[in-house]
Amino acid sequence: EDVKKQRAIKTSDPYSTEPERHPALHINNLKPFNAEPPPELLSDSFITPSAIFFKRNHLPVPQVDAASYQLHIEGLPGGVLTLSLEELKTRFPKHTITATLQCAGNRRSEMNKVKQVKGLNWGIAAISNATWGGARLRDVLLAAGYSPDVAQRAFHVQFEGLDKDVTGTTYGASIPLNKAVNEEGDVLLAYEMNGQDIPPDHGYPVRAVVPGTVGARNVKWLGKIIVSAEESSSHWQQNDYKGFAPGTDWDTVDFKSAPAIQELPIQSAITVPTDGAVVDRSSEEVTVKGYAWSGGGREVVRVDVSLDGGKTWQVAQMRSSEKGQAPGPSPPPGRAWAWKLWEVTAPLPAEAQELEIVCKAVDNSYNMQPDTVPPIWNLRGVLSNAWHRVKVEIREDDNEE
């Protein structure tokens, strides 16, 4: 009897079949699972290992059987196209890109310090970089009957996930059609992450990878693709993941007045040292590390680092490959999908007892990060990309003469 009851309870919990997770992750929410890696691990590797890649689930992880998996493509002259995983892998050339994904709520905790916002309290690590392999969405849409005249009546490509809530509502989002069909858009129906099958937390067996675009549009456990005159009608497209002015509150907000977030703005953060760290005077210098990335395929061209709260700046060294490896060829303009890691080693200022370390990045459209949080504060706590600041204490050596 008890065993039966337990099993019944267990089966009625939609979270009973969640995958195991890496113990190093900082968990922001358990059900649905949302977690980020420790910052200092992020800047250790140019390609984030899948196990510590940030997890951002809106709903329970669905259990999808690869053998019976079907992807439906609708809204094109050819009628509905249905593809098995095998067909997706064999009918279309495999394309590989290295692309950074970032949650719209990355660094939300800094907005929470200004004034409470609604959302998971992400630190600076709701961002990661992976190599993705799969079919180009462009190729699949062409096979399903897409031709340029479709663009006269359809402007969006909607994605529906196989993850659902208790009422059966699935996760959904959409992207502009021109991003999906452009040869330079590089949107993938990915079935590989870092050279392996995509893990359950990241969308097994197939997810959308929309490089340069906010994480929320990179729909996981992809079940359906709909070419449409309309954006996705989902909650997450219409009434969430939009930016507002700092004066807008929950009484006055009109979600129709703002565009759904697609391309993200310029971003950077300091991963090492962490806020509150202590540096010994005897070490004589301090090494600062971090990441920088921009949306829309805009390449990061410079990162400035300050040790004095933003009064003076030095230019960081950047890398776009694993440490010690030569960087690959520069991406074509508008297709810089991967972040850059950066580093500065500087002498400890002689007089200082504390350092306020600050970073800010610049992309190749010369967009810069805003200086401070309050003027970009918004009720949903998204798009938090002000200069990142960490304070470090310098401890004088007691044994010093």
Added chain:
Amino acid sequence: EDVKKQRAIKTSDPYSTEPERHPALHINNLKPFNAEPPPELLSDSFITPSAIFFKRNHLPVPQVDAASYQLHIEGLPGGVLTLSLEELKTRFPKHTITATLQCAGNRRSEMNKVKQVKGLNWGIAAISNATWGGARLRDVLLAAGYSPDVAQRAFHVQFEGLDKDVTGTTYGASIPLNKAVNEEGDVLLAYEMNGQDIPPDHGYPVRAVVPGTVGARNVKWLGKIIVSAEESSSHWQQNDYKGFAPGTDWDTVDFKSAPAIQELPIQSAITVPTDGAVVDRSSEEVTVKGYAWSGGGREVVRVDVSLDGGKTWQVAQMRSSEKGQAPGPSPPPGRAWAWKLWEVTAPLPAEAQELEIVCKAVDNSYNMQPDTVPPIWNLRGVLSNAWHRVKVEIREDDNEE
């Protein structure tokens, strides 16, 4: 004798045949001619009249005879293609776009207040909006033998002007090939400005219009187009019009370390009232006007205005057409080439004796302007896009009881 001598002097002055200019222009430099309209005129019309459109000449205005004008297109498999003005007008469909051009040095004067920079001391009006008509560069390159395999070896399209210095060096610049050939790039070889022949100051008879891209690449008096593996070798491409960190000075600057400016970042400024204006308390409210624009075809989605130096913000009303006219259809994503004009009317704060009015804009990649000038200061004074601030005095009515 005297008359002859005078004529000789006059002819040896390469600036002796400059066109007449509108008397309202604020002249920053006479030879070459550089001038901007009064800010309050800018926000009077969505389309800037050509006569007050900002003038930014690097060299004397060349006198070009339209009947004998020739445009040479080089570097493509078909060999050199030469087009007369008539051929440019008749062999290719005329395409019309409304696009804002902005000088890299717009708002440089605000950087000069922080620390002296090198360059013309532009105010906030080195930016204007016009309707341009001409052949698509894409169509002309296709006629000259461009095909996608060219993109395997060539990455740039160079422009050479017919304007030259005393040594015969012409003005030159280049843009990425993919901007030039992309169907959505909208690059024009323009022969019309606001429905008329392009005026001499703006490139008669043919100029490049590269929407979303810094003014300096929109080469006027266009003589030659070269498809090439290399960027333009011109001074203005290689050793000018690049952004650097605030700590970089003329002793340490390495022009090779920064990319040539192409797409410009998010920008906005207040045109009305002007700095130092006086508002009467009896008027009870203040109307603030301005412009907002972003590079790369990113649409401005919001402008925030503060009357208290940035502590509190309200959202401005925007328009994307002449006053009283209904706006045209929204531009397709990534092709918002025209600025928006904006306006706020707000009650005068009861206690204030002075207002610090501030504006900041947001584009549809949610890029924002930086808060302050010093952290974006650079030795060349380009890319000056911090929040714009004007101070206004409130004069209490003396006759008031």
